[in-house]
Amino acid sequence: MNPNLSLWLIPVLPLAGAAINGFFGRKSSRTAVSTVALVFSGTAFLWALTVAWRASSIPLPYQEYLAHWVRSGSFSVDFAFYLDQLSLVMLLVVTGVGFLIHIYSIGYMWEEPGYYRFFSYLNLFMFFMLTLVLANNYLVMFIGWEGVGLASYLLIGFWFTKDSAASAGKKAFIVNRIGDFGFLIGLFLLIQHFGTLNFTQVFDQVKPLAVESSGAGLLTAIGILFMVGACGKSAQIPLYVWLPDAMEGPTPVSALIHAATMVTAGVYMVSRSHVIFEKAPIALAIVAIIGTLTALFAATIGVTQTDIKKVLAYSTVSQLGYMFMACGVGAFSAGIFHLMTHAFFKGLLFLAAGSVIHAIGGEQDMRKMGGLRSYIPWTFLTMGIATLAISGIPPFAGFWSKDEILYKAYQTSWIYWLIGVITAFITSFYMFRLLFMTFFGDYRGAHVDEHGQLHSVHGPDLHRDDAHGHGEPHESPWVMLGPLVVLALLSTIGGLVGIGNHFEHFLAPVFGSEYPQKIAEGSGVNELLLMVISVILALAGATLAYVLYVSKPELPEKITDRMHGLYEAVLNKYYVDEFYAALFVKPLIGVSTSVLWKGVDRKIIDDSINDAAEGARHVSDNVRHMQSGNLRSYAGWIAAGSAVVIAYMVWLGVGR
Amino acid sequence: MVPLSYYLVLSGILFACGVAGFLIKRNIITIFMSIELMLNGVNLSFVAFAAHWHALAGQVFVFFVMVVAAAESAVGLAIIIAVYRTRETLNVDHVNLLKL
Numbered sequence: 027m028n029p030n031l032s033l034w035l036i037p038v039l040p041l042a043g044a045a046i047n048g049f050f051g052r053k054s055s056r057t058a059v060s061t062v063a064l065v066f067s068g069t070a071f072l073w074a075l076t077v078a079w080r081a082s083s084i085p086l087p088y089q090e091y092l093a094h095w096v097r098s099g100s101f102s103v104d105f106a107f108y109l110d111q112l113s114l115v116m117l118l119v120v121t122g123v124g125f126l127i128h129i130y131s132i133g134y135m136w137e138e139p140g141y142y143r144f145f146s147y148l149n150l151f152m153f154f155m156l157t158l159v160l161a162n163n164y165l166v167m168f169i170g171w172e173g174v175g176l177a178s179y180l181l182i183g184f185w186f187t188k189d190s191a192a193s194a195g196k197k198a199f200i201v202n203r204i205g206d207f208g209f210l211i212g213l214f215l216l217i218q219h220f221g222t223l224n225f226t227q228v229f230d231q232v233k234p235l236a237v238e239s240s241g242a243g244l245l246t247a248i249g250i251l252f253m254v255g256a257c258g259k260s261a262q263i264p265l266y267v268w269l270p271d272a273m274e275g276p277t278p279v280s281a282l283i284h285a286a287t288m289v290t291a292g293v294y295m296v297s298r299s300h301v302i303f304e305k306a307p308i309a310l311a312i313v314a315i316i317g318t319l320t321a322l323f324a325a326t327i328g329v330t331q332t333d334i335k336k337v338l339a340y341s342t343v344s345q346l347g348y349m350f351m352a353c354g355v356g357a358f359s360a361g362i363f364h365l366m367t368h369a370f371f372k373g374l375l376f377l378a379a380g381s382v383i384h385a386i387g388g389e390q391d392m393r394k395m396g397g398l399r400s401y402i403p404w405t406f407l408t409m410g411i412a413t414l415a416i417s418g419i420p421p422f423a424g425f426w427s428k429d430e431i432l433y434k435a436y437q438t439s440w441i442y443w444l445i446g447v448i449t450a451f452i453t454s455f456y457m458f459r460l461l462f463m464t465f466f467g468d469y470r471g472a473h474v475d476e477h478g479q480l481h482s483v484h485g486p487d488l489h490r491d492d493a494h495g496h497g498e499p500h501e502s503p504w505v506m507l508g509p510l511v512v513l514a515l516l517s518t519i520g521g522l523v524g525i526g527n528h529f530e531h532f533l534a535p536v537f538g539s540e541y542p543q544k545i546a547e548g549s550g551v552n553e554l555l556l557m558v559i560s561v562i563l564a565l566a567g568a569t570l571a572y573v574l575y576v577s578k579p580e581l582p583e584k585i586t587d588r589m590h591g592l593y594e595a596v597l598n599k600y601y602v603d604e605f606y607a608a609l610f611v612k613p614l615i616g617v618s619t620s621v622l623w624k625g626v627d628r629k630i631i632d633d634s635i636n637d638a639a640e641g642a643r644h645v646s647d648n649v650r651h652m653q654s655g656n657l658r659s660y661a662g663w664i665a666a667g668s669a670v671v672i673a674y675m676v677w678l679g680v681g682r
Numbered sequence: 683m684v685p686l687s688y689y690l691v692l693s694g695i696l697f698a699c700g701v702a703g704f705l706i707k708r709n710i711i712t713i714f715m716s717i718e719l720m721l722n723g724v725n726l727s728f729v730a731f732a733a734h735w736h737a738l739a740g741q742v743f744v745f746f747v748m749v750v751a752a753a754e755s756a757v758g759l760a761i762i763i764a765v766y767r768t769r770e771t772l773n774v775d776h777v778n779l780l781k782l
Contacts, residue, residue: 655779656775657713657774657777658704658705658706658708658774661704661705665701665704665705
């Protein structure tokens with residue numbers, strides 16, 4: 027049986043939407059633009075659902091061949107798609123969450139100039155992300171990989187007239203480029219040693235190889251290089267710095283690209299390459315260590331941030347760290363599980379944060395919020411659910427996936443587990459801090475005077491999300507609340523698929539049964555105990571946040587005064603940006619300016635060309651005097667020339 | 683019989699006179715005549731070679747040269763008249779408008 031699922035439709039539909047909106051959107055009405063964007067992304071989602079439904083009755087993995095691409099000797103690459111359980115999960119997450127965020131964006135972006143541009147980019151992003159997910163070889167995956175980077179750049183810099191947005195876009199692009207470099211070298215190594223980039227062919231060749239347990243070898247190198255790529259795309263130490271800055275983009279973009287989908291591409295890539303990583307324990311350990319450290323590191327920064335989106339950004343970095351921790355301990359399905367639930371609740375958190383920002387006229391500083399609970403109850407409700415989910419409180423989605431990871435981590439080493447649990451505590455603390463600062467207490471934001479003028483506390487450089495003036499914080503329209511409610515529902519029940527390891531069994535054909543001997547050892551009591559500990563810690567974090575930000579709001583200030591040095595360091599994100607600026611950016615700019623620009627470019631390249639031109643001019647300046655207009659001097663030159671020629675011919679002996 | 687070298691020497695002298703006249707003289711008519719002198723110097727060597735080798739080609743060439751020289755004189759004299767009408771001089775040193 028050879029069923030045809032027409033997988034190619036799924037990425038091509040958003041591409042068509044992007045093209046239509048991009049080419050004709052400028053002159054169309056907003057309604058038309060939204061219709062195009064929604065129809066194409068919605069159809070892609072429906073088609074993905076159809077594929078999921080039909081995929082259950084056909085043997086997976088299913089491959090779909092579209093066209094030749096590269097033919098070079100024995101090496102070849104095709105445009106071809108690949109569907110297995112892993113890409114199916116990613117497919118549904120990307121199209122589903124993507125579609126919801128498209129709906130939300132209609133409400134959120136309605137007032138913006140460049141409305142069509144936004145939706146065109148958003149659809150373009152969907153195309154590249156789906157290409158990435160559906161690719162059947164690393165090169166097609168790489169197209170998607172670079173494409174989402176491009177879309178991310180375009181959308182971070184959506185408000186390109188704002189300097190900070192433009193430079194944040196550039197930063198994201200450049201930092202990603204460092205990671206892509208590693209990924210690309212990894213691909214070259216694959217080509218060199220296996221002669222193919224096709225997933226199945228590579229993995230078939232890798233499977234019989236021995237595990238590189240005694241020392242690092244080829245597979246370890248490939249694994250580490252892939253991890254470098256993943257670090258860039260998925261914002262892990264040391265390349266995470268772009269993600270917090272990426273919050274300059276519109277909030278739906280933060281939700282879709284910088285929380286739910288694109289940043290998880292690294293996790294997907296590592297999981298997809300699990301065959302390679304399983305043969306390279308050192309690379310796997312590096313993945314786990316990077317993930318664990320990032321989880322903790324980013325979570326601590328999240329505690330001090332006051333910008334609502336920055337908190338969520340660091341939280342995203344931290345949660346991605348969890349996913350890599352899971353991959354690093356070999357629990358790929360747990361990582362993908364967390365990826366899925368994270369897409370639900372983090373997408374929801376960002377959208378809800380967008381709704382908050384929308385409600386109070388573009389303010390993002392949590393210190394100027396507070397007491398919004400009664401103004402925007404739906405936003406509060408959905409955001410509360412998301413907070414419960416990310417904090418790992420049962421039965422919400424985050425609990426199941428996070429505990430799965432922590433349990434698997436414990437089986438590898440208790441250190442991973444310990445750091446993971448501490449991170450869970452911090453996560454719970456800063457998320458409830460966000461919730462309490464935003465929705466509880468008194469409103470500390472801008473008010474309206476009798477002339478209806480907004481006494482705005484925020485400067486003009488803040489978000490221009492919402493141009494119309496506000497009396498009071500107001501609830502968002504239903505076009506924005508609808509996606510919030512759906513995502514809240516998913517954040518609530520989305521984790522239930524993990525009960526009884528259903529999710530793991532579903533992905534088992536891709537990942538195989540992970541560490542079977544260890545799972546047999548782990549007793550149920552142990553798992554339950556770990557679960558209870560992490561829930562207690564999550565509740566403790568929430569309680570601590572309640573004490574500090576609701577019942578005794580003067581306490582945080584005292585604590586920060588007491589630990590001033592540490593607080594300053596954390597508030598300034600451990601000075602990592604400054605450190606990178608001093609170590610890499612400034613020397614690079616210095617060398618580029620003094621050596622490359624003033625030395626090579628000006629002195630060597632420019633000067634050689636200028637000198638050549640100057641020389642030619644000089645010579646011709648002198649030579650032009652020969653053209654005197656004097657007939658007899660011409661004649662003299664002719665005679666002299668002929669004399670020379672004749673003398674030469676005589677000397678050669680022509681005709682002799 | 684007169685040896686070939688005599689003809690060639692005479693031909694060379696005629697040609698050299700032509701070249702010298704061409705370079706030295708300022709009057710355009712004289713320059714023109716110098717050209718004719720050069721052509722005839724060459725013609726003489728053609729004829730001399732033709733007689734020496736008993737080959738007709740040289741003689742035929744001379745006819746060609748004469749025809750071309752006649753045509754050239756017709757055009758050249760027309761140009762000279764035109765130049766004289768506009769510039770009222772036949773001194774080539776004063777006809778230098780094409781210089782840079």
